Amino acid sequence: MDGLRVGGYRRGVGHRLDTRLVGWRRTLRVMTERFVTRGFVGRPRPDGEGTAGDARSRTPPGQYLTTDFPVLSAGPTPRTPLDRWSFFIEGLVREPMTWTWDEFTALPARDWTVDISCVTKWTKLDMRWRGVSVDTLFEAVELLPTAAFAIASSDGGYTTNLPISDILNGQAFVAWEYDGKPLAPEHGGPARLVVPGRYFWKSAKWVRGIRLLDRDVPGFWEGLGYHNRGDQWLEERYSGD
Amino acid sequence: MADDTTVDPVEGQVLDGNAVGGLLATAFGAEMTEVPGECAHCGTVSMVGELRAYVRAPGTVLRCPACSGVVLRVVETPNATLIDVRGAAYLRFERR
Numbered sequence A: 001m002d003g004l005r006v007g008g009y010r011r012g013v014g015h016r017l018d019t020r021l022v023g024w025r026r027t028l029r030v031m032t033e034r035f036v037t038r039g040f041v042g043r044p045r046p047d048g049e050g051t052a053g054d055a056r057s058r059t060p061p062g063q064y065l066t067t068d069f070p071v072l073s074a075g076p077t078p079r080t081p082l083d084r085w086s087f088f089i090e091g092l093v094r095e096p097m098t099w100t101w102d103e104f105t106a107l108p109a110r111d112w113t114v115d116i117s118c119v120t121k122w123t124k125l126d127m128r129w130r131g132v133s134v135d136t137l138f139e140a141v142e143l144l145p146t147a148a149f150a151i152a153s154s155d156g157g158y159t160t161n162l163p164i165s166d167i168l169n170g171q172a173f174v175a176w177e178y179d180g181k182p183l184a185p186e187h188g189g190p191a192r193l194v195v196p197g198r199y200f201w202k203s204a205k206w207v208r209g210i211r212l213l214d215r216d217v218p219g220f221w222e223g224l225g226y227h228n229r230g231d232q233w234l235e236e237r238y239s240g241d
Numbered sequence B: 001m002a003d004d005t006t007v008d009p010v011e012g013q014v015l016d017g018n019a020v021g022g023l024l025a026t027a028f029g030a031e032m033t034e035v036p037g038e039c040a041h042c043g044t045v046s047m048v049g050e051l052r053a054y055v056r057a058p059g060t061v062l063r064c065p066a067c068s069g070v071v072l073r074v075v076e077t078p079n080a081t082l083i084d085v086r087g088a089a090y091l092r093f094e095r096r
């Protein structure tokens, strides 16, 4: 296990990182050299991590800690058979790409231990996932210089928007395992986008692809009152409030 | 993937539009549960109270019982209520 915690971010960390496409290995080295802070990089330790004070400092404003994994859903659970599942990257890329399930899950994957915060106010610490970084996916397509925004789309019609700078450099991944088991359909399986540095509605369940654009297009909740960026450390819950 | 013996926890959370009648009355300023509306996706006419209500989400999503398409969405922010009616071809209010 080489779990990297990225959920405990404070604002600004992502912006200080070089946003050019780099392999996650190099990114990891850069991040550990320059930005090691407690609760940011490193696997949970038996000696003090997980204490009450640590848990408090990792809980964003207005959130409460939970140990269960609440199921939130805006619609019926899609159940796409794996032999008909695929994942695309399209839009402002040199060569659009589609992976089958077998191809996708053969990509270089890693374990991620991250803290997750939902806009409905629960926060869950040390959630363990396995999946592939968005960096790895983008390396396969080569982004055009005009690509600045991403919109993720899911089975069932859900969408969410993110600036590319919010999902590069190990800030986002597509997971197909949670807690050592295949990701359950009610939690977004077979595969879910996970963006620990943003409220959990940005972590699209049942994700099937990412489209790259030169302009920002609001997603399902962003287009109806929820904040466009959704940084839980800044309590960016609603737009215009 | 689908396993008939699997209990989907989401299905157990789904309500009907009557369960969110208070929210809708506040949002629209009118009693809504017996208002008929046409699904913009499939043309099925249902009363708002018959729509399938997904309430365990950032907002409330009301879906067509025939095609599952989104008919209405309601989000309450601290200062406003936003209603998305794009999924309804029409809503019919009787004049009394």
Ligand SMILES: [Zn+2]
Pocket: B039, B040, B041, B042, B043, B044, B064, B065, B066, B067, B068, B069
């Ligand atoms: Zn319909």
